[in-house]
Amino acid sequence: TAGITQAPTSQILAAGRSMTLRCTQDMRHNAMYWYRQDLGLGLRLIHYSNTAGTTGKGEVPDGYSVSRANTDDFPLTLASAVPSQTSVYFCASSGQGSGNEQFFGPGTRLTVL
Amino acid sequence: ILNVEQSPQSLHVQEGDSTNFTCSFPSSNFYALHWYRWETAKSPEALFVMTLNGDEKKKGRISATLNTKEGYSYLYIKGSQPEDSATYLCAFATGTYKYIFGTGTRLKVLA
Numbered sequence: 001t002a003g004i005t006q007a008p009t010s011q012i013l014a015a016g017r018s019m020t021l022r023c024t025q026d027m028r029h030n031a032m033y034w035y036r037q038d039l040g041l042g043l044r045l046i047h048y049s050n051t052a053g054t055t056g057k058g059e060v061p062d063g064y065s066v067s068r069a070n071t072d073d074f075p076l077t078l079a080s081a082v083p084s085q086t087s088v089y090f091c092a093s094s095g096q097g098s099g100n101e102q103f104f105g106p107g108t109r110l111t112v113l
Numbered sequence: 114i115l116n117v118e119q120s121p122q123s124l125h126v127q128e129g130d131s132t133n134f135t136c137s138f139p140s141s142n143f144y145a146l147h148w149y150r151w152e153t154a155k156s157p158e159a160l161f162v163m164t165l166n167g168d169e170k171k172k173g174r175i176s177a178t179l180n181t182k183e184g185y186s187y188l189y190i191k192g193s194q195p196e197d198s199a200t201y202l203c204a205f206a207t208g209t210y211k212y213i214f215g216t217g218t219r220l221k222v223l224a
Contacts, residue, residue, distance in 0.1 A: 031210055042202070042216040043157075050210050058211060090156065098145040098206035101159030 002026050006091050006105040013081050013112050021076040021108050023091030031094045032074040033058075033102065034066060036087040043090065049074055050096065081112040115139055117205045119215035126193050127223050133189045134218040136203030140184035144206035148177055148188055151200040151217065160188075160201075193222040 004025040013019050025032065030051045035043040035058075045058030049068040063085060065077045074093075078085055088109050092102040118137045126132050138146065145164045149157040161170040166181040174191045190197055200217040207213055 033210070033212075035214075040216065043204075043214040045212055048210045056210065059213070098209050098212075099162055099164050101147060101162050102149075102157075102204075102212075103159070104156035106156055 004091060004093055004103055004105040006089075006108050008108060009106070010109040011111070013078075013110060015082055015112055016080055019078045019081055019110070021078075021089055021091075021110070023074045023076070023105060024072050025074075025091075025093040025103070025105075026072065027093060027103065028071060029093035029103070030071070030096045031100075032068065033092040033094075034064070034074070034076045035090045035092065036060065036085075037090060037107075038087050046076065046089075078110075081110075083112045086110060086112045115205070115207055115213050117203060117213045117215040119201075119203060119218050121218060122216070123219040123221070125221045125223060128194060130193050130222075131189065131191045132193055132220070133187050134201055134220075136186045136188070136205075136215055138184050138186070138203070138205040138213075140182060142207070143181040144208060146179055146181075146186050146206070147204040147212070148186070149202040149204065151202055153199075157202060188218075190220075193220075195222045195224050198222045 007022045033048045034046040047066040049055045091105040094100040094102045148160040151157040163179040168179040202217045204212045204214045
């Protein structure tokens, strides 16, 4: 079982360009999340989705958008990248509610120049 | 602003030592507290999900306790082994699907 996959593994992006980070899970989890991980700050929630068709904002949503067209996929889009969006991005999924553990993808390392 | 604090930031112990870390979180509006283990070059993996005051969870040599009234959770490792070396994260659920992560405790077990 693949679990949760992310693509690309890493990317260098020019400032002002757009980029979509892909996330796919095969566990049929209702909930999915996007986090960014920055040195000294820990994981911070960008957006989440509790079910297909529904999304919500996390702690640091500005500059990012998400969609949830189906259960398995949860892409994260940067419409016009800025250097402060340089980070490692982790996608995660879980069963419904906060009582379920999250399963994390391998991460995407994004550098915006 | 909700804050989740973990202490210590880093820890070196000898193989065979027992150790513990602390996660402090707001004591109001508690939903859940998660513990994750994060090895270098890998992704975080769940250790425990704790939802009730007084919860005690155990997995092998690792255990955790929860006090929601005073806003803290302890993670214990008994007889540390080099393979226990990792960063241990706690995550406080601020709502059904929103989490605040601590910055972690980095453990190094010396053989």
